[in-house]
Structures are given as C-alpha cells and as structure tokens.
Amino acid sequence: MELINPLAIEIGLPIIVMLVLILHIIKMKTKYSGGTKAANTRFLKDLPIYKKRKRVYFITTIIVEVCLVLSMAMSAFLVARPAEKHTTSNGTKKRDIFLCLDVSYSICDLNYDLVESLKEVVAGLDGDRFGISIYNTSTVLYVPMTDDYDFVVQKLDELKVYFDLQKQYMALYKESYHYNTYSDEYNQMLELKDKLDYYDAGTLVNNYVKGSSLVGEGLASCMYSFPRLESEDRTRLIIMSTDNAQESLASPLVELDEATDICKKNNIKVFGIFPNQDNWSFMNTSDYESDLQEFKKCVEKTGGTFYKQSETLTVDDIIKDIQAQEALEVDEVVMTRMVDQPLIPYLIILISLVMMAAVAIYMKV
Numbered sequence: 001m002e003l004i005n006p007l008a009i010e011i012g013l014p015i016i017v018m019l020v021l022i023l024h025i026i027k028m029k030t031k032y033s034g035g036t037k038a039a040n041t042r043f044l045k046d047l048p049i050y051k052k053r054k055r056v057y058f059i060t061t062i063i064v065e066v067c068l069v070l071s072m073a074m075s076a077f078l079v080a081r082p083a084e085k086h087t088t089s090n091g092t093k094k095r096d097i098f099l100c101l102d103v104s105y106s107i108c109d110l111n112y113d114l115v116e117s118l119k120e121v122v123a124g125l126d127g128d129r130f131g132i133s134i135y136n137t138s139t140v141l142y143v144p145m146t147d148d149y150d151f152v153v154q155k156l157d158e159l160k161v162y163f164d165l166q167k168q169y170m171a172l173y174k175e176s177y178h179y180n181t182y183s184d185e186y187n188q189m190l191e192l193k194d195k196l197d198y199y200d201a202g203t204l205v206n207n208y209v210k211g212s213s214l215v216g217e218g219l220a221s222c223m224y225s226f227p228r229l230e231s232e233d234r235t236r237l238i239i240m241s242t243d244n245a246q247e248s249l250a251s252p253l254v255e256l257d258e259a260t261d262i263c264k265k266n267n268i269k270v271f272g273i274f275p276n277q278d279n280w281s282f283m284n285t286s287d288y289e290s291d292l293q294e295f296k297k298c299v300e301k302t303g304g305t306f307y308k309q310s311e312t313l314t315v316d317d318i319i320k321d322i323q324a325q326e327a328l329e330v331d332e333v334v335m336t337r338m339v340d341q342p343l344i345p346y347l348i349i350l351i352s353l354v355m356m357a358a359v360a361i362y363m364k365v
Contacts (some may be wrong), residue, residue, distance in 0.1 A: 001082050001084055001341060002082070002083055002084070002085065002337060002338070003080040003082055003083070004081035004082075004083050004340075005079060005080045005081050006080055007080075008076050008077075008079040008080035008081075009076055009077065009080045010072075010271065012072075012075075012076030012079065012080075013073065013076060016069065016072045016073055016076065018339045020065075020069060020264040022096075023031055039219045052310050055148045055365060060359045060362070060363060063355060063356075063359055064356055064359055067352035067353070067355050068352070068354045068356070070290065070348055070349075071349050071352045072282075074345040074346075074348045074349045074352075075345075075349065076354065077126060077345045078193065078342055078346070078349075081340060081342075082340070082341045082342065082344075082345065083338040083339055083341055084338070084339050084341055085336060085337075085338055086336070086337055086338075086339050087336045089296055094127055094128070094234050094235065095127075095129070095234065095235045095236070095237065096128070096129045096130075096131070096145055096226055096227075096234050096235070096236045096237075097128055097129070097130050097131070097236075097237055097238075097239065098130075098132070098133055098145070098222050098223075098225065098226065098236075098237075098238045098239070099114075099115075099118065099130070099131070099132045099133070099134070099238075100133045100135070100218060100219060100222040100238050100240040100241075101114070101115075101133070101134045101135070101159070101240075101241050102133075102135060102136070102164075102213060102215065102218060102240075102241060102242035102243070103134045103135065103136050103162070103163075103199075103200075104136050104212055104213045104243075104245075105166050105169065105170055106213070106245060106284055107166075107241060107242065107243050107275050108144050108163045108167045108170060109163075109168035109275070110241055110243075110273065110275045110309055110315070111126060111159070111163045111241055112160060112163040112166075112167060113309070113314070113315040113316075114241055114273065114315050114319075115156045115159045115160050115163065115266055116156075116160060116315075117314075117315045117316045117318075117319045118156060118239075118319060119153050119156050119157070121319055121323065122149050122152045122153055122156065123149055123153055125147075127147075128147070128155070129145045129146060129147050130143070130145070130146065130147070130149070130152050131143050131144055131145040131146065131225060131226075132152070132156075132159070133218070133221065133222035134159075134203055134211050135203055135214070135217065135218030135221060135227055136200070136203040136204055136207070136213060136214070136218075137203060137204050137205060137206060137207045137210050137211065137212050137214060138202065138203055138204065138205035138206070139203070139215075139217065139218055139221035139222065140202040140203055141225050142155060142159070143155045144225070144227075145225070145227050158300045162196075162199045165192055165195055165196050165199075165326075168192055168195065169189065169192040169193065169196060172185055172188060172189045172192070173189065175177050196278075207248060208249075209249060210248065210249055210250050210252075211246070211247045211248040211249035211250065212247050212249055213242070213244075213245055213246050214246060214248060214252050215242050215245075215246050215256045215259075215295075216246075216252055216253075216254040216255040216256040216257070216258060216259040217252050217253055217254050217259075218242075219238070219240060219256065219259040219260070219263070219270070220253075220254040220258075220259040220262060222238060222240075223238065223259070223262060223263050223266065223268055226266075226268070226272070229266060230266075235280060236266070236267065236268045236269075237268065237269045237270070237271060237304070237322075238263070238269070238270045238271065238304075239271050239274075239319075239322060240270055240271065240272050240273065240275045240299075242272070242274070242295065243274065243275050243284065243291060244256065244274070244292070244294060244295040245284040245285075245286045245291055246286075247285070247312070247323070254311055256294065256295070256298050257294075257298055259299040260301050260302050261289060261301070263302045264302045264303070265300055266304065268302065269303045269304035270297070270298075270299050270302045270304040271299070271304045271305050271307070271322050272295055272298075272299035272304065272305075272306050272307065272320075273307050273308075273309060273318055274292055274295055274296070274306065274307065274308045276307055276308060276309050276310050277306075280289075292308065302331065305321075306323070307321075323330075
C-alpha cells in the first residue's frame with residue numbers, strides 16, 4: 001500500500017500528538033483551580049458507589065480520548081489517500097475489426113453462415129474492438145466500433161434472422177412465376193417482404209436511381225467508420241463478404257479498386273469472402289469468374305487474403321484462419337493505475353464515533 005499524499009501524514013500526526021500533549025498539560029495545571037473546597041471528604045471517597053463512579057469515569061475518559069485521537073489520525077490518513085498499485089493487461093490484442101456485409105439478397109446463404117460463425121469468435125474476444133457495417137445501395141453503421149461483446153452478439157443474432165428471412169424469400173422468389181396473386185406462396189412472399197423492409201430501409205436509399213450492390217461505396221464507408229483513423233495506432237482489418245456483382249444505375253462515388261487503394265493507404269487489411277459458384281445467384285447478370293478475379297486482386301492489394309467459400313473451406317475455417325494471422329501482429333498493452341483503499345480508515349472512524357456516542361449515552365443514564 002502507498003500514500004498518494006504522504007505530506008498529510010507527515011504534518012498531521014505531529015500536530016495531533018502536540019495537540020493531545022497540550023490538552024493534558026492544560027488539564028493538569030487547572031485540575032484543582034477554582035471552585036469551593038470541601039473538608040472531610042475522605043468518608044465520601046471511601047463509599048463503594050463513589051469508587052465505582054470514579055472508576056467508570058476514568059475508563060470512559062480513556063475510551064473517548066483514544067477514539068478521538070484515532071478519528072483524527074485516520075482522517076489525516078484519508079487525506080493522505082492510501083492506495084494500491086494495480087497492473088492490468090488487456091491481453092495480446094489491440095485490433096479493430098469491422099464486419100462489412102453486402103446485404104443484397106444474392107449472397108444471403110454466405111452471410112447467414114458468416115454471422116453464425118462470428119458469434120463464437122466475438123464472444124471469445126479480449127481487448128479487440130468490433131463493429132458491423134452493412135450496405136447495398138447505401139451504408140448503415142449497424143454496430144459502431146465497441147468492445148461490448150454481448151451487444152455485438154445480440155446484433156449478429158438479429159442479422160442472422162434477417163438473412164434467414166432473405167433465404168426464405170429467395171426460395172419463394174425463384175419459383176414466383178408459378179404463383180398467382182391468390183396463392184399461399186404469393187401471400188407468404190408478401191409477408192416476408194414486409195418483414196424484410198424493416199431491415200432493408202437504410203440500405204436501399206435512392207435504390208431506383210443509383211442501383212444496388214455498390215461494393216466500392218460500401219467498403220469506403222466502412223473504412224471511414226473506424227474511430228480515430230489517423231491519430232490512433234491500432235491494427236485494423238475488415239472482413240468483407242460480397243459477390244462483387246455491382247449493378248449500378250449511375251456512376252458510383254467510389255469504385256472497389258479505389259476503395260481498396262484508400263484501405264492500403266491507411267494500413268487496413270481487407271479479408272474478402274466470396275461465395276462459391278453453387279451459391280451464385282440466378283439474379284446476377286455479370287460473369288462469376290471476372291467478378292471473382294477483380295475482388296481477389298483488390299483484396300490482396302491491401303495485404304489481406306481472398307477466400308472462396310467451398311465444401312472444403314467453410315466460413316468457420318476462414319474465420320479461424322483470419323484470427324490466427326492477425327493475432328501474431330500485435331503487442332501486449334499493460335496499464336498501471338492507483339486504486340484508493342479507504343475502507344479500513346473509514347471503518348476505524350465509524351467505530352470510534354459509535355463508541356463515543358455509546359459512552360455519551362451511558363454517562364447520561
């Protein structure tokens with residue numbers, strides 16, 4: 001235990017000792033001065049009741065003086081602020097991780113598997129910060145960068161429900177040309193669309209003007225969501241899922257190649273996850289192989305790794321691989337702080353006050 005303000009003890013205790021000595025000297029000098037003296041008090045002093053009361057008075061006087069001195073001494077001790085030095089470590093990680101999801105319906109299967117795999121990863125983080133950005137036409141900062149892992153897992157559960165609704169909707173939509181407006185399947189599609197509109201609202205702003213799956217804008221928006229991007233030195237990475245099947249109706253503000261250039265400039269690695277060809281949506285009008293190669297080239301430019309989901313390489317395997325690579329790049333962060341320890345002095349003062357109050361009550365009785 002250490003004292004933050006030791007001067008309070010060095011000055012306070014001598015003053016308390018001197019005060020006690022001065023009071024005792026004054027008491028001794030004025031003990032028999034003043035008042036009317038009485039003769040023949042020996043008979044009174046020999047009475048048992050007198051001896052008992054004198055003994056009680058002596059004991060209670062000692063108790064009050066001791067409690068008073070202790071209270072003053074502990075008050076000086078509190079002013080000196082007793083404290084203990086606590087050294088804590090936040091682990092060997094100081095990463096900022098953003099999950100950047102293309103939430104167009106064409107990769108709902110990949111996204112569903114991805115958020116499910118990440119739940120266990122997030123729950124086991126220690127020292128990392130995590131955020132979620134989702135985009136289609138426009139971007140929504142779904143979870144700002146945080147180390148509240150319970151909250152992140154809760155939001156991942158919500159996204160899992162969202163992607164499950166997308167999967168159900170796409171399964172029905174694929175066969176929708178068979179349905180008439182009175183069929184159960186058609187009504188089920190309408191119910192699913194109503195539920196999906198809640199999630200889609202922020203990601204489809206100006207959809208009819210700008211188009212959908214604006215990958216470059218989605219990545220750039222996610223990158224600029226990192227807090228203190230230029231002033232804080234942290235390992236930053238983005239886990240990005242997309243099929244790179246951009247369907248723009250107007251010229252995007254940022255293309256994918258430009259967005260990855262900005263990520264590279266800011267030392268942000270992008271780990272890209274691409275769906276396998278079996279999950280390539282019938283809605284996509286672009287070429288699978290060309291979209292794959294463009295995304296792979298842009299991702300690897302940042303120093304990150306490109307992954308293609310397959311039967312032999314699951315999303316769970318991909319996430320484990322990303323964890324293993326990045327965990328090697330960071331250093332341990334140790335923090336030392338002083339923690340006040342006022343409990344014992346407070347208890348001594350409280351007990352002293354209680355005892356003085358008890359003596360005062362007893363003497364009145």
